[in-house]
Amino acid sequence: GGTIHIGYFDQHSENLLDAMNESQRVIDYIKDVAEYVETADGTQISASQMLEKFLFPGNQQYAPVYKLxxxxxxxxxxxxxxMSAPNVLILDEPTNDLDVQxxxxxxxxxxxxxxCVIVVSHDRYFLDRTVDRIFAFEGVGNLRQYPGNYSLYIDYKEVEAATKKAVAVAEKSKETSVKPKKSERVSWDKNKQRKLSSKEKREYENLEKKITQLEAEKAKTENELYNAPPGEVSEVQKLHEKVESLEKEIDTATERWLELAEINS
Structure with missing residues (x-):
């Protein structure tokens, strides 16, 4: 829209630097854009003050650009x-071009x-310090968003991978009957010979309901996680921990259900 003002820092900024008037003084190069810039709290900062902030001391501000x-x-x-005062700032691989200071x-x-700041970067540490939402390309044409910084994104992906693995193992256990080793045959035969007690039958039936409820709660929590407001890092962390806790409960309940299902079969 008409109110959007985009500022773009290209990872190939050296191509744009070639267009500088190298005989121009540093401060004049900045003043050509603006004499002042306004901060979020309404404070005005002069071009000279911004130069100081970005490590150009007073004497260097009056040097010609070619000396830099x-x-x-x-x-x-x-x-x-x-200094162009964008309200949408795009940084394309800034850590490739800029020094640590x-x-x-x-x-x-x-x-x-x-x-709004949009950062394209492979630097996880820079992303951790500057963003509150991750957009990740996953597969062909699939862009998925995650609340939180890069570390929280990695945590979530690890939980997601572990969940998929646990579900796959559980499904495989349901579909196939594994023949026991000779050393396990005696205990396995005992399980096959005995029936579930009344208490175990109730537990078996309740576990099916419990697993369904836990899966539903996990899905709801994951949905809350995906839609968490940007910047709510503590809330995002809390939701991550809840998902992890639910995963453990589901794994424990599923393991017990499979144990009882084997006896009941």
Missing amino acids: SGGEKRRLFLLKVL TLAVLEEYLEEFNG
Whole structure:
């Protein structure tokens, strides 16, 4: 829409830096975009103050651009993008081009940024410090979103993988009857010979209901997790822990159900 102002920092920023007027002073290069920029709380910061913030001291601000190193030029171009006051900021692999000091300043700036930040990055540590929602490409044409930072995304994927594995094992156990080893045959035969007690029958029936209820609760919790508001890190963590707890309950109940089902067969 007309109110969207996009700022874009390209991972190939050196191509854009070539277009700089190298004889221009550093501060004039920034002032060509804006004299001031407004923070989220309404405070106005001058071009000179922003240059200081992004590691250009007073004397360097009046130096010509051609005297800057390649890394300093990239930092200057980043600052130019920020001084344009975008409300949607796109950072394409920023950790490829920017040094550690600049990234630290950028991370601090983004904490107070009054807008939407879209980051494309393979740097999990940068993502952990700057984002509250992950969009991951999974398969062909499938884009899936996860609340929380990158570490929470990894935690969720591990839980999801473990769940799929447990379900596959449970399904296989239901569909196939495994022939016992000779060392296990005596105990297995005893199980085959005996019947479920009344108490075990009730437990067997109740376990089926319990597993169904737990699966439904897990699905509901996962849905809440997918739709958790951005930035609610503590709530996301709580939902992750609940999913993990439900997974353990389901595994325990399923294991017991299979044990009773073997006797009942």
